[in-house]
Amino acid sequence: MKTALLGYGVVGSGVHALAEARPEHGITISRVLVRRDIAPIRAIATRDFQEIVSDPSIETVVEVMGGEEPALTYVKAALAAKKHVVTANKLMLSLHYEELLALARANGVRLAFSAAVGGGIPWLANLLRVSRVDRIASLGGIMNGTTNFILTAMQQGGADFAETLSTAQKLGYAEADPTADIDGLDVRAKLALSCDAAFAQMADASAIPTLGIRYITAADVAQFHALGLTCRLIGKAERTEAGVAAYVEPMLFAADAPEAGVNGTGNIISYCCEGLGSQSFFGLGAGQAPTASAVMQDLIDVSCGATPFSLAHCEGSFVPDASKASHPYYLRTSGALPEGCIDRMLGQTPAGAACITAPMPVSALHALVQARLAAQESVFAAGLASLES
Amino acid sequence: MKTALLGYGVVGSGVHALAEARPEHGITISRVLVRRDIAPIRAIATRDFQEIVSDPSIETVVEVMGGEEPALTYVKAALAAKKHVVTANKLMLSLHYEELLALARANGVRLAFSAAVGGGIPWLANLLRVSRVDRIASLGGIMNGTTNFILTAMQQGGADFAETLSTAQKLGYAEADPTADIDGLDVRAKLALSCDAAFAQMADASAIPTLGIRYITAADVAQFHALGLTCRLIGKAERTEAGVAAYVEPMLFAADAPEAGVNGTGNIISYCCEGLGSQSFFGLGAGQAPTASAVMQDLIDVSCGATPFSLAHCEGSFVPDASKASHPYYLRTSGALPEGCIDRMLGQTPAGAACITAPMPVSALHALVQARLAAQESVFAAGLASLES
Numbered sequence: 001m002k003t004a005l006l007g008y009g010v011v012g013s014g015v016h017a018l019a020e021a022r023p024e025h026g027i028t029i030s031r032v033l034v035r036r037d038i039a040p041i042r043a044i045a046t047r048d049f050q051e052i053v054s055d056p057s058i059e060t061v062v063e064v065m066g067g068e069e070p071a072l073t074y075v076k077a078a079l080a081a082k083k084h085v086v087t088a089n090k091l092m093l094s095l096h097y098e099e100l101l102a103l104a105r106a107n108g109v110r111l112a113f114s115a116a117v118g119g120g121i122p123w124l125a126n127l128l129r130v131s132r133v134d135r136i137a138s139l140g141g142i143m144n145g146t147t148n149f150i151l152t153a154m155q156q157g158g159a160d161f162a163e164t165l166s167t168a169q170k171l172g173y174a175e176a177d178p179t180a181d182i183d184g185l186d187v188r189a190k191l192a193l194s195c196d197a198a199f200a201q202m203a204d205a206s207a208i209p210t211l212g213i214r215y216i217t218a219a220d221v222a223q224f225h226a227l228g229l230t231c232r233l234i235g236k237a238e239r240t241e242a243g244v245a246a247y248v249e250p251m252l253f254a255a256d257a258p259e260a261g262v263n264g265t266g267n268i269i270s271y272c273c274e275g276l277g278s279q280s281f282f283g284l285g286a287g288q289a290p291t292a293s294a295v296m297q298d299l300i301d302v303s304c305g306a307t308p309f310s311l312a313h314c315e316g317s318f319v320p321d322a323s324k325a326s327h328p329y330y331l332r333t334s335g336a337l338p339e340g341c342i343d344r345m346l347g348q349t350p351a352g353a354a355c356i357t358a359p360m361p362v363s364a365l366h367a368l369v370q371a372r373l374a375a376q377e378s379v380f381a382a383g384l385a386s387l388e389s
Numbered sequence: 390m391k392t393a394l395l396g397y398g399v400v401g402s403g404v405h406a407l408a409e410a411r412p413e414h415g416i417t418i419s420r421v422l423v424r425r426d427i428a429p430i431r432a433i434a435t436r437d438f439q440e441i442v443s444d445p446s447i448e449t450v451v452e453v454m455g456g457e458e459p460a461l462t463y464v465k466a467a468l469a470a471k472k473h474v475v476t477a478n479k480l481m482l483s484l485h486y487e488e489l490l491a492l493a494r495a496n497g498v499r500l501a502f503s504a505a506v507g508g509g510i511p512w513l514a515n516l517l518r519v520s521r522v523d524r525i526a527s528l529g530g531i532m533n534g535t536t537n538f539i540l541t542a543m544q545q546g547g548a549d550f551a552e553t554l555s556t557a558q559k560l561g562y563a564e565a566d567p568t569a570d571i572d573g574l575d576v577r578a579k580l581a582l583s584c585d586a587a588f589a590q591m592a593d594a595s596a597i598p599t600l601g602i603r604y605i606t607a608a609d610v611a612q613f614h615a616l617g618l619t620c621r622l623i624g625k626a627e628r629t630e631a632g633v634a635a636y637v638e639p640m641l642f643a644a645d646a647p648e649a650g651v652n653g654t655g656n657i658i659s660y661c662c663e664g665l666g667s668q669s670f671f672g673l674g675a676g677q678a679p680t681a682s683a684v685m686q687d688l689i690d691v692s693c694g695a696t697p698f699s700l701a702h703c704e705g706s707f708v709p710d711a712s713k714a715s716h717p718y719y720l721r722t723s724g725a726l727p728e729g730c731i732d733r734m735l736g737q738t739p740a741g742a743a744c745i746t747a748p749m750p751v752s753a754l755h756a757l758v759q760a761r762l763a764a765q766e767s768v769f770a771a772g773l774a775s776l777e778s
Contacts, residue, residue: 018522018664025521120665122515133407133685181464258671261645275407276509276682279672282647289664296522326725 001303004031007065008038008045012293014040015299023079025300030198032056033074034172048073053081057123059097060302063087072096079103079111086290086298091180094189094205094384097196102275102315112298115142116250117190119291120284120290121268125260125262125297128313132330136198142238143190144335145265145285146181147175147213147387148187151250155230160218173265182249184212184233191235195246195320198237198271202317203246208321209366215373215380219349220332224252224382227346229380230260238325247362252330258282322362327367327385334378336370351378380385390692392730393420393441395463396454397427402450403681404659405430408688410592416688418550422454422463438463442470449691451684452476461485466565468492468500475687477504477680480569483578483594486585490703503689506532506579509679512658514686516586517702523662525587529625532579534654535570535676536622538562540639541652544619549607558757562654573601573622573637580624584635584709587626587660591706593634596713598755599637604762604769608738609721613641613771616735619649620771627714634714635708636751639771641719675726678739716774718754723767727757740767 003019005012019027021361031052034045052058060182062076063085065071071092078085080103087093093116104111117123118274127139141147141323145170153164165182168174180186192205213233224231229252237246258280258351264269267285272278284290328343334352346354357365365381372379392408393400399423402701408416420441421427423434437706442463450467452474454460461479467493476482482489482505493500506512516528531537535557542553554571557563559693569575602622613620618641626635642649647669651657656674661667673679717732723741726734735743746754754770761768 020521121668122518125518126511126515127516129686130682131684132689133411188400256650258650261647261650277673277678277680279510279670281668281670283668284666289666293519293522293665297518300521 001026001059002028002030002057003060003062003299004033004058004060005029006030006049006052006063006071008034008041010288010289011295011342012062012064014288015064015174015295018292018296019299021175022296025303027296027299027303031055035374037204038077040243041350043361044154047258049077053083053171055079058083059082060086060299062299063089064295065089066091068092068095071227075100076103077316078107079252082107083112084112084302086112086295088113088295090096090116090186090189090193094192098202098317102288112302116191116299118269118281119284119286120293121267121269121281121285123281124193124197126281127194127271128224130198130271130276130279131198137195137274138238139198139271140191141270141280142259142262142267142268143187143235143285144181144233145161145267146178146291147306148262148267149265150182151213151231151233154218154221155225155245161213161216175244182212183215184210187233187248188312190239191246191248194235194259195237195244199244200313200315202314203244204317204319206244206343207319208248209363211250211366211369211381212248213250215378216250217349218352218379220330220354220380223330223332223346223354227252229253230255230263232259234259234383237320238362239258239261240321240324242321242324244320245362246320247322247325248365250380251364252382252384260264322366323364327362327383329358329384330347330382331355331357332380333372335372335375356384390448390688391417391419391446392449392451392688393422393447394418395438395452396422397423398453399677400680401451401453401683402451402527403677404684407681407685408631411646411685414689414692414711416692417683419568420444423574438466440468442472447472449473449475449688449689452478454478455480457481457484459707465492468496468498471498473495473499473501475501475684475691477502477684479505479575479578479582483581485593487706495769499691501691503687504680504683505581507656507658507670508673508675508769509682510656510658510670510674512670513582513586513714515670516583516660519660519662519665519668520587520589523664525662526661527625527627528583528587528658530658531648531651531656532572532576532624532658532674533622534656535567537651537656538619538654539571540602540622543605543607543610544614547607547610550602550605553568566609571601572601573599574624576624576637580626580635580637583624584626585703585776588633588707589702589704591703592633593706593708596708597635598752600639600755600758600770601637602639604767605639605682606738606740606769608740609693609743609769612719612721612735612738612743616641617644618764621648621651621774623648626709628774629710631710631713633709634711634751635709636711636714636755638751640767641771641773645714655707658675681777711755712753714749715749716751718770718773719771720744720746721769722761724761727744745773
């Protein structure tokens with residue numbers, strides 16, 4: 001299957017190497033769109049996307065440029081030209097996947113993106129697979145390696161957030177602009193894709209209440225340690241009487257929970273089904289090798305006519321509703337603790353008083369935190385709930 | 390796809406219920422081979438296998454009787470009659486799969502058995518999938534729920550082996566004849582199937598050195614606790630300079646290892662690939678719902694022309710060689726501790742002295758233990774190695 005790569009960074013070159021190392025799959029990288037001269041691929045390189053989209057011999061286009069544009073324009077043009085598209089571009093997908101999916105359907109081609117959640121962990125493919133025979137009651141876990149690295153380092157080293165983030169940036173585990181990771185937006189996009197797959201409807205990502213780890217302090221982490229708990233940034237969805245609740249927030253886990261044992265840039269993602277019970281998938285969530293591997297898996301599926309991960313089974317859309325999901329929270333704020341919902345005081349930290357709340361609706365707690373942040377308070381909240389709740 | 394069930398116990402009835410609950414997959418259970426009258430399925434029941442094998446409308450036969458015979462005879466007849474076969478019968482497979490696989494190939498039909506390892510954990514399918522793009526360096530984990538239940542209960546309750554086994558039998562977690570579980574034979578069969586999938590050659594299961602948990606004592610468990618270690622029965626395969634080493638043995642894990650956190654009848658199975666690194670799959674390994682679910686997944690794959698788990702890619706066979714895999718052991722024996730390989734003495738227990746050995750070849754340690762057992766010594770050994778070694 002003749003295939004074009006859009007981009008030749010670490011992932012693109014990794015896909016090229018895998019395709020050449022595994023000739024038995026018949027994936028031939030025949031064109032590569034690049035912006036600079038790269039000697040080893042000079043014979044197949046082009047700076048002109050039109051040469052790719054107008055080449056009838058190219059069946060599949062792999063978009064590994066990242067970013068919204070020009071990736072979006074290229075992907076749309078490729079789909080319109082009836083070429084299959086494989087991508088790992090979460091940002092583009094989360095903003096435009098309904099349009100892209102419709103375009104793929106209209107042109108009878110596949111839009112595959114196994115790498116978008118969990119990197120090399122075969123998460124989305126297995127989520128789709130299990131939903132063929134079982135009803136998914138909940139799903140979620142650690143979906144972002146950058147924040148897990150930061151939380152692990154704070155827990156192990158006792159340093160504060162800013163210093164740990166800076167270390168993560170120096171080590172290449174966090175980007176220069178870390179917003180998407182530390183504010184939970186990356187997890188939100190992955191959670192929305194997971195909901196699409198699990199519940200066969202497109203989830204409105206903008207309706208997912210999202211708290212990140214930007215405001216965590218060393219004193220918060222010391223409190224968690226004293227309680228025997230470990231903090232992890234979690235994306236979670238669960239069926240409630242109000243439909244599907246989905247939310248992104250820091251959560252606290254007991255030492256024997258699998259999430260507490262996942263350190264550094266590891267990911268662990270689980271589903272709980274009505275028949276099968278819980279199953280978890282654990283591994284490295286990102287990086288060149290896992291992402292290139294997931295792209296190659298999609299290419300093989302496309303090439304041999306198997307169904308790669310896509311959302312082609314989705315019908316319609318839904319707005320996640322976190323008003324009926326409820327659990328206690330750790331809440332620390334420089335302002336006044338909210339009256340009437342304190343279960344247990346934990347005492348003072350340099351950035352304010354901390355407590356454990358009574359069980360609160362997720363939507364209410366998130367609204368409270370966002371209001372306090374808007375009022376310039378220093379606030380950090382973390383849920384106290386296991387994935388099996 | 391018209392399908393016949395051979396057997397209607399907990400798994401067979403579970404498959405029937407799943408097929409009816411998910412009519413969108415078009416799996417129709419049109420005949421059931423039973424040995425007694427079962428009112429709700431009287432209309433499709435038969436006691437005569439010939440009615441099934443000679444019915445040209447039946448495309449697929451699901452064998453959920455268990456045991457070697459008459460399951461083997463029926464499966465061979467079904468394959469010869471050009472019907473696909475789905476089974477979860479590890480015993481039959483481990484004794485006869487080369488013959489069965491050849492028969493399936495010769496007749497152009499599929500022989501699928503996703504349920505044979507890990508129950509509902511999608512282990513074999515993902516192992517095959519990852520080996521499309523990566524080279525597997527090692528694999529293994531907790532593959533038997535019965536022994537994990539016993540080891541967890543001994544660890545938590547302090548009781549001795551015989552008492553704990555008896556409890557497990559009363560609770561339905563161990564069979565009346567527990568030999569296959571507690572002597573590691575069930576794990577050996579699952580490990581051999583995993584090796585077949587991972588290394589694309591049929592592993593000779595009889596060449597896999599196997600130690601079970603029959604001789605573990607409460608005093609051994611107390612020693613592990615004092616060392617901060619947790620004992621689990623493990624099947625493991627790893628590439629060495631002598632080829633693939635495979636072995637089944639109790640192993641000791643530090644508290645932060647994922648295996649140490651898998652309690653009760655849970656399973657965790659991992660592979661480590663050269664590109665992707667380690668990935669782990671965790672969930673309930675056996676029981677009605679997981680097994681029926683895995684059988685149903687195979688049926689859907691067969692029905693829609695996708696490749697279900699099979700060993701059709703295997704070429705030839707190999708003899709696992711554990712002589713070049715090496716790690717330290719906990720060794721406790723009522724006889725003399727072997728001279729020259731003691732790294733650290735641990736002191737006396739009621740059933741003999743215990744030590745930690747220097748790193749020893751797995752094959753040598755297993756041979757030593759088997760010789761001591763043959764000489765009527767009381768011996769228990771457990772490896773000290775992580776799956777990531």
